[in-house]
Amino acid sequence: MPSSRFPIPQGTLDMLILQILSLEPAHGYGIAQRLEQISKSVVRVNQGSLYPALHRLEQRGLLKADWKQSETGRDAKFYSLTRSGQKQLRSEKDSWVRLTEAVQLIFDEGAAQ
């Protein structure tokens, strides 16, 4: 595995899952694939932590799950966002933007001196 990929920052996996599911419902493997594609192999997602995260979000009521036929014809568990999941995603995006801006500001300040 290329060492240039860095591990996903703590606590952001939930947000990424919510973001992916906000586009369309997906099953676990689909989410794993999409994470892989979207992050363009820059971020390394430990697939082992994906399922606990999904179940935790389901337990918190941010996701709901249904068994539906997948593209391969087998039944798969499809996750989708609930209303409170959408709200959660919006607020997490918000705070993420604020955080990165703030970090950027601090970096800029350092560069200016």
Add this chain to the structure above:
Amino acid sequence: MKRILNWFRLRRLEGDLNRELQYHIDGRVLDLVQSGLPEPEARRLAARELGGVTQVQEEVRDIWLSRWLRDFVYDLRFSARSFFRSPSFTATTVLSLALGIGATTALYSLIDQIVLRTLPVDHPERLVLIDWIGFQYAETFGTSNLMSYPICQDLQQKKDFFEGVLCRAATTISASTGGEPKLTAAELVSGNYFSLLGVRPALGRLLTTDDDQTPGSSPVVVLSYDFWKNQLGGAADIVGRKVLVNQYPMTVVGVAAPAFHGIDVGEVPSLWIPAVMSAQAIPGFTTMLDRRTRWMQIFGRLKQNVSLQQAQTGLQPWFKSMLDEDMRRTNVSRASAEQRRRFLASTLELTPAPQGHSVLRQGLSRPLWVLFVATAVLLALACLNVAGLFLARGSARHREISTRLALGASRGRIGRQLLADSVLLAFAGGLLGVVMAPIAVRALIAFLPHNTAANDLHANVDTHLLVFASLVSLATGFLAGSAPAFQAGRKSLDSSLRERGGTSSGGLLLRRGIVTAQIAFTLILVVAAGLFIRTLSGLLAKGPGFDTSSLISFGIKPALTGYSDDEANQLIRRISEEIRTSSSTRASAIARVQLLLGGAWNNSLTIQDRQRFVTDREVQLNAVTPGFFATLGARIVAGRDFNEHDALNAIAVGQSLPVSQSGRRVVIVNEAFVKRYFGGRNPLGALVAMGSGPGTKPDTEIIGVVENISYRSVREQWEQAYYPIGTEFSGSNFYVRFRGTPESAFRSIRAILRKADPALPITYFRTLDEQIDRSLNTEHMLAALSSSFGTLALLLSLVGLYGVMSFVVTQRTREIGIRLALGATRLSTIRLVVGDALVMIAVGTAIALPCVWALGRLVESQLYGVKPTDPVTILAATFVLCSTALGAALIPARRASAVNPTEALRFE
């Protein structure tokens, strides 16, 4: 919550997760194979990327249930399995916990019902009892917290403080709904009673203020739901029908809601009558509007935002001015100076009354709390016993635990396992306890006083009780399990693994501590049992001061079936004559007030001896027929008994006719009266008069002195004065000394009464022995329960002591063997073991004695003839405990002395 739900659908969740993960792996393998990897390689890679399927499953399960809960469930399962393997241990512990929890739950049930439960009315927390503290200078009808009806009307105007004020009085009436009249309890209430309490009708309407305007004008009643269902078969057309209340027709206007049983848990009324109908509901009662007649309890509902303190302070100015006004407008002005001072010093007091008013509660809450404390001690003992058993079992499981520790289990984990053990057992015990509790409650209720009024007590297990029992079980489980858990967490691992099998010292110090505490608790309970037994036997030995064998008492109330005074007197005379001449009667007499029922007729007397003075406290009065004392077997110690002349004179005085012959009204007093007011001098010939005002003329001559007999209760000894019965028979109590068996006497008296009037209301009918038992039922309850608690406690702690001593002997077998081999005698080994036990017993006793002293104040008011620190009782209890405990220690000690040195040394 979700997690607990998850527990029940775990199987489905597991299946889903497996399918989900399988789908993931299959998809990944397919992709990898398509990208050119060979399948076995692809499978391995897919699994590795996930970080192991089992790990993922574990992590997800933790999310479902939370780690802690899941482990605890496993622990419980493990515990349950291990308990089924040792049934005798399980049975012993579950049973002792069940006894403790069952007893505590049963008493809590009674306390909850009698003392704690609030009325099923709107906002009971704002109800207050309004009471006159001080001297009311009024005639009293009823039990406690009584005031007059006009004061209630005054208070209803105090709208600044109260949303409303109601008054009520409990009474017994004869009710007839077509068939024979039956005595039943009724409540006389102000018109706003139901609306103020927020009670709704089940049928028709309830009483309103319109029903409570002019005396005698509103012959309406509201029935209780139970009376309507049980006595009238729930007739749908009941509204508008007539009920005869003391033969007076009253119209049923409605039925109250099923849950509402009045405001007294000990006396549930069958019907409610407006207070203005009091003259019809209480024959001979005509003083409803009199300010100097106190007969009702008054309750107010505080306005929102008005505190009890504000209301109480705010009412005082009005109350003081009312006192001043009363002084002028009523006959208070005739009172003595001392009485006027006490009258004017009175205050008005408000107390929270969310539970309503109950005579039963006033009498029982102390004894019930005492018993509750006793059961709590018993439960603590059972806890300690289980803890001791656990420790014993813990040392047997010692190697298992050490091995688990060595394999990497955390100490916390092991401790929790042990806690799971005890919590599981406690809940099993709690369950059994809850099953047993209703039986115990029923037995307890049988101890309580009962009369014509039904009480509202039941033995059902409700949610209240279940919550209580499970809380107690949980606490018990934690208490019993914490000692072994603590022990398991503390031991050093390598030392315990190095110990030889079977000789571990598993928490011996802790077990000794537990047994010591058990002995202390037991001694407390045994002393309590001793005190209550001595109280009861003391009271029984003292007796009422007269011979109760072959004595029957019964009461009749002709007024309740519409007899006029004259008719009633004729009837009573006829019955009295029939009974007197009956072959089974040795002697008979009549008294106006019944003995040993808790009630009395009181008044102050003015005495004209060498000087004139008023008794410093009220004297207990009664009116009796000639021969009353002879019938009871009470001795006349000086002077003479009443004769027929005295009775006739009394009638003459009553009817303002000229008094014939000797021409004096007469009275007989008891020895206590002579002792208090005559200093033991001969009182014959001295004059007295009822009342205390300056206008009272002492004109009644003391003609006799009778020995002290019990009036209100066996406990009490008071100054008494007896008048001859004149015209006022109303409510007569017969005392009949009979020949032969009680059954035949009952039969012949019943026949006489039925012949006189089949519908005559009989208020009670029992032997005096039974009457004494009934008047002592609280003492019976305390003695019976405390002695069974004491016995149980003794049993539990003996088992505990025996267990520890056996353990010690087994453990020291080698040492004892060596001692014996080196020449110690058998006796000295016995002394060795017994000495060990003696230390525990001595320390336990030393701990218990100060506790006995401290707890003494709690029981002091329940005792008679003994002090809570009575040395004889304490010594006897200590002796019983020590001797039985030594007996329990001797068995293992004898086993120790029988050790064979060679075998002991070989034993490994």
